[in-house]
Amino acid sequence: MTKPDEIMDLSQIDHGVFRSFPFLQDHCITCGICSSSCPVSGIDGFDPRKLVRLISLGMKDEAVDSRWPWICTMCGKCQYVCPMDIHIPDLVRAVRSMRERDKVPGILHKGLEAAIRTGNNLGLPKEDFIFILEDVGEEIAEEPGFEGFTVPIDKDGANILTTIHNKLVNTHTEDLKHWWKIFYAAGEDWTVPSDQWEGTNWGLFTGDDQAMKTMVGRIADHMDRLKVKNLLWPE
Amino acid sequence: MGSIINMQRKHAIVIGGGIAGLCAALELARFDIDVDLVEKGPALGGHARSLTCKATDRCVKCGACLVEERLQAVVENPNIKVHLGSEIMEVQDSGGFSVVISNEGKSTCSCEADAVIIASGFSLFRPDGKPYGYKRFANVLTNLDLERMIRMQGSVKRPSDQREPEKIAFIQCVGSRDAKTGHLWCSRICCGAALRMSRLIRSRQPQVTISVFYIDIQSSGRDFQFFLDGLRNDVRLIRAIPADVFRTEDDRLSMSYFDPTSRQSKDEIFDMIILSVGLCPGDDLKGLCSLFGMKLSDSGFVTVSDKTEYPEKHGVFAAGTVLGPMGIAESIASAGKAVWEAIRYLKI
Ligand SMILES: Cc1cc2nc3c(=O)[nH]c(=O)nc-3n(C[C@H](O)[C@H](O)[C@H](O)COP(=O)(O)OP(=O)(O)OC[C@H]3O[C@@H](n4cnc5c(N)ncnc54)[C@H](O)[C@@H]3O)c2cc1C
Ligand code: SF4
Ligand code: SF4
Ligand code: SF4
Ligand code: SF4
Numbered sequence: 001m002t003k004p005d006e007i008m009d010l011s012q013i014d015h016g017v018f019r020s021f022p023f024l025q026d027h028c029i030t031c032g033i034c035s036s037s038c039p040v041s042g043i044d045g046f047d048p049r050k051l052v053r054l055i056s057l058g059m060k061d062e063a064v065d066s067r068w069p070w071i072c073t074m075c076g077k078c079q080y081v082c083p084m085d086i087h088i089p090d091l092v093r094a095v096r097s098m099r100e101r102d103k104v105p106g107i108l109h110k111g112l113e114a115a116i117r118t119g120n121n122l123g124l125p126k127e128d129f130i131f132i133l134e135d136v137g138e139e140i141a142e143e144p145g146f147e148g149f150t151v152p153i154d155k156d157g158a159n160i161l162t163t164i165h166n167k168l169v170n171t172h173t174e175d176l177k178h179w180w181k182i183f184y185a186a187g188e189d190w191t192v193p194s195d196q197w198e199g200t201n202w203g204l205f206t207g208d209d210q211a212m213k214t215m216v217g218r219i220a221d222h223m224d225r226l227k228v229k230n231l232l233w234p235e
Numbered sequence: 236m237g238s239i240i241n242m243q244r245k246h247a248i249v250i251g252g253g254i255a256g257l258c259a260a261l262e263l264a265r266f267d268i269d270v271d272l273v274e275k276g277p278a279l280g281g282h283a284r285s286l287t288c289k290a291t292d293r294c295v296k297c298g299a300c301l302v303e304e305r306l307q308a309v310v311e312n313p314n315i316k317v318h319l320g321s322e323i324m325e326v327q328d329s330g331g332f333s334v335v336i337s338n339e340g341k342s343t344c345s346c347e348a349d350a351v352i353i354a355s356g357f358s359l360f361r362p363d364g365k366p367y368g369y370k371r372f373a374n375v376l377t378n379l380d381l382e383r384m385i386r387m388q389g390s391v392k393r394p395s396d397q398r399e400p401e402k403i404a405f406i407q408c409v410g411s412r413d414a415k416t417g418h419l420w421c422s423r424i425c426c427g428a429a430l431r432m433s434r435l436i437r438s439r440q441p442q443v444t445i446s447v448f449y450i451d452i453q454s455s456g457r458d459f460q461f462f463l464d465g466l467r468n469d470v471r472l473i474r475a476i477p478a479d480v481f482r483t484e485d486d487r488l489s490m491s492y493f494d495p496t497s498r499q500s501k502d503e504i505f506d507m508i509i510l511s512v513g514l515c516p517g518d519d520l521k522g523l524c525s526l527f528g529m530k531l532s533d534s535g536f537v538t539v540s541d542k543t544e545y546p547e548k549h550g551v552f553a554a555g556t557v558l559g560p561m562g563i564a565e566s567i568a569s570a571g572k573a574v575w576e577a578i579r580y581l582k583i
Contacts, residue, residue, distance in 0.1 A: 029412055031450045032475030035493035035500075042499040049475075049493075081366075081478060083413035 014058040021094060023087040025056045034078035034088060046071040048078045048088050055091060060098070069095045070105050074205065097207025104206050111166075112202040112211055119196035119218070121166040126195045132169045133192065136176050140184075149184055154226065155191035161228040162192055163199030163219060165235050179234070190232075193222045199235035244269060245581050248334055248348040250323060250523065253281020254563050255555020256354035257305040258570035263352075264314035266574075266583055271346055272309065273318045273336055275519075279306050281356050283563055285379060287386040289431040291438040295462070297431055298563035318344075326526045332550065350550050350577045353537060354570065355523060357556040360410025360418065360512040367406065367510055368480045374400075374488060374507045375480060378428060381509050391436055391443065393506055395486055400443055400506030403436070404490060405429045406477055407449040411513030411560075420534065422513035422560040427454040429511050430466055437469045446471040446505075448492060480508055514560035527551050534559075545576050552577050 018025065028049070035047035046068040054063045063069065074089045082088065101109065111121035118124070130153060137151040152158065160183075168176050183190050196218040203212030223231060245268045249260045252274030260272045278284070284306075286299035309315050318336055324343065325335040332348045359379055362369045369375050373395040376384070385391065393400050407429060411422040426449065433445045447470055452463065466472075477492035488505045516535035517523075524531055529548050532538040537553040539545055546553055554573035555566035 027414075029450055030474075031408065031412070032493055032495070033478055035495075036475055036478035036491060038493070038500075041493050045498055047493055047498070083415055085414055 012059045012061060014060070017058040017060045018055050021055065021091065023091040023094070024084060025052050025086055025091055027084040028052045028056055028086055029084060031083060033081045033083065034086075037077045037081045038072075039075065039077065040071050040073060043071050044068070048072070051095075052086060052088060052091065055095065063095050064098045093204070093207045095207070096205070097209070099207075101206075101208070108202050108206050111200075112206055112208065115198050115200075115202065116211055116214060120164075120198040121200060121202065122170060124166070124169060129169060129197065130194060132173065133176075136173050137180075140177055140180060146181065146184055149180070151180070152189075152191045154194050155189075157227050158191035159189040159228070160191070160230045160232050161219075161223055161226065162190060162232040163235065164192060164197045165199045179232075191226060191228065193226075196222070199233055201235070245349045245583065246271075246347060247350045247352065247577065248273060248323075248332070248346065249352045249354055251281070251353070251355035251555070251557075252276070252279035252309075252317070252319075253354060253356045253555060253566070254283045254302050254305065255356070255557075255566040255570045256281070256352070257302070257309050258567045259352045259354055259554050259574055260309055260315050261305060261312065262571060262574035263577070264312050266578055267314065268581075268583075270315045271318060271336070271348070272315055273321045273323060275320070275322050275355070277320055279309065279317065279319070282359075282379070285386060286382050287435070289435045291434055295431050295434070296456070296458075297428070301563055301567065323523065323526055328528070328550075349581055350552065351527070352552045352554055352570075352573050352577060353523065353527075353546075353557050354554040354573075355517050355520060355557055357514040357516065357560065358518045360416070360515050362409050362510050362512050365409055365510070366479050367409070367477075367508060368482070368488070369510060372480065372482050372488060372508075374486075375510065376507065377510050377512045378405075378425060378432070379512070381432065385432075385435070390439055391507070398506075399440060402505045403443060403445050403507045403509060404477075404503075404505045405433065405445070405447045405449075405509045405511055407447065407511045408476065409510040409512045410515070412450065413513075418513060418515060418534075420513075420560060421453050423453065424560065424562045425511040425513065426452050427456070427459075427562075429509070430454070430462070430470065432509075433470045434466060444471070445469070446473055446503075448473050448475060448477050450474070450476060514556060517557065520557060543576070545573070550580060552580075 032049050035041045035049040038048050041047040044067055051068050069092045072092045076089050078088045114123040115121045133151045140146045141149040201212050201215045247263050247268050247270050249256045249270055249272045252272055260270045263270050280302050283299055283302040288299055289295050289297045320339040321336050323334055324337045327333040332351055335343050335345050337343045367375055374393050410416055411418055436443055474495055475493050477490050479491050481489045483489050488508055489502050490505055491502050494501045521531055527548055529546055536559045537546055537557045540547045552573040554570040
């Protein structure tokens with residue numbers, strides 16, 4: 001990224017390159033309310049107004065190679081306040097999608113790659129996954145009022161299918177219990193798939209539409225296969 | 236110029252007694268046209284009547300004092316009949332106009348007119364929905380609230396405790412240049428007004444510091460560069476629109492914004508925040524125009540024909556801010572043009 005006090009290479013400016021972007025970036029009046037609202041403005045020199053200008057000027061290499069699009073959390077606050085309704089998070093995502101995949105920041109890249117390959121961001125084998133679910137299920141069954149609780153894995157014809165966020169079978173297993181107890185108390189007929197259970201879809205963050213489609217397709221397949229009508233997708 | 240004799244006395248109605256309506260009425264009267272000036276409010280003068288003189292060591296040509304002179308002349312003019320607290324109720328169009336005017340909903344009178352000038356002005360943007368705490372925090376005011384305060388009491392005080400503020404922030408373009416509110420236009424007067432106001436406050440209360448948060452300064456005029464250069468010592472100009480305002484425990488205002496100089500987000504404390512709200516179409520302009528069978532433009536101001544810059548409706552003319560945001564001098568010029576068109580139409 002060009003430092004503010006460096007001389008910028010103006011030959012980079014090409015108003016044509018992002019013309020096909022449908023995010024209204026050229027409507028920006030540089031009011032700066034997006035930057036005033038953004039929770040990560042100021043980190044590494046990032047603020048959304050600057051990024052929008054970069055795109056509007058067509059400075060493709062600066063935008064794609066810079067860390068800025070990856071600092072954004074895609075929370076959408078900027079778009080909410082933008083007087084010109086510029087689709088800033090979508091724009092950020094589109095710029096991210098223009099990066100070569102192996103240059104996508106490590107954690108996102110590796111997580112998504114693992115998810116495509118193994119069915120979840122952690123690369124957790126099926127046996128380990130089932131073991132964790134059953135272990136947590138047994139802990140619940142020991143609590144008063146939840147006697148006989150079991151985890152209905154791959155249950156045909158259940159009413160609800162739920163996906164799992166990878167952190168729930170990693171560092172946050174306690175958080176699995178809240179939903180499950182509610183299901184139990186409500187007498188709900190629910191199930192969880194034994195593999196390809198990943199609920200997060202990091203193609204959203206890396207700008208990878210194909211990966212997003214694959215991940216969503218897997219969930220749809222589970223619903224067809226198990227003949228489940230309702231999906232609970234908390235991610 | 237002496238008055239021109241109007242052989243068969245013609246009759247016109249001017250709707251709205253702001254600067255545009257006052258000037259239109261006076262011009263018409265100069266041609267010996269009888270004028271009924273219909274003003275909805277309890278007094279003549281419109282918005283400009285609330286504005287304060289911004290002269291510091293010299294006149295800054297804001298135009299606010301131009302109203303009083305015209306107002307006096309209208310009241311004294313035998314050709315002009317002023318209807319206060321009055322509105323147009325009914326219009327029949329039969330070549331000329333038969334118009335029913337109601338007076339405070341109590342009595343009505345009818346009159347015949349050969350031409351009508353609509354000069355019912357603008358409404359200010361209501362900033363309640365913006366995240367700046369207007370109406371929730373007593374020390375967040377609009378530009379017009381501030382004008383009124385200074386006009387009444389001569390200096391700025393915090394409405395919550397009547398103490399003199401240490402730090403004031405102006406936020407520009409509130410409700411202007413804003414596609415989400417449907418107001419894409421620049422209101423044209425609020426940059427100049429805020430900067431002149433800042434200078435006035437600094438000259439009377441030099442211990443007060445003023446920051447102006449802006450997009451770009453839209454102001455023109457011959458002396459503007461000179462004015463702006465002088466202003467830089469007086470006022471801190473920050474090129475970013477702030478995001479939120481909160482009240483602190485000690486009843487000050489914390490405002491978050493992105494500071495483009497340090498390239499950091501900041502929460503800064505102010506004692507008062509002034510919202511430079513924009514000029515919008517008048518609240519009842521639509522209803523008024525529909526009485527004459529006229530539609531408004533997409534932006535909500537009076538529609539004008541591309542060729543003439545006047546409404547296409549025969550015999551109806553428009554002056555001042557019903558046509559779009561403009562300042563006092565321009566409203567006066569606009570009234571002159573409208574009357575000129577009306578005179579041609581009436582073949583005087
Ligand atoms: C805070 C602020 C600061 C400003 N500062 C400056 C400045 O420094 N310099 C400058 O040149 N300009 C300034 N302006 C702009 C200035 O106020 C306008 O240019 C001017 O008032 C426009 O006059 P007008 O006659 O078109 O409208 P208005 O002033 O709005 O007058 C319209 C009149 O019509 C009446 N009316 C409305 N509806 C009806 C109806 N249906 N029937 C009958 N009567 C009706 C209203 O009661 C009002 O009296 C400022 C404006 C604001 C808000
Ligand atoms: S809020 Fe919208 S118009 Fe304003 S600077 Fe940001 S992108 Fe541009
Ligand atoms: S979406 Fe990104 S740029 Fe917009 S406010 Fe959130 S973090 Fe900032
Ligand atoms: S033009 Fe404005 S500054 Fe000058 S005397 Fe009149 S009101 Fe005061
Ligand atoms: S005059 Fe200034 S404050 Fe008013 S709308 Fe235009 S740019 Fe914004």
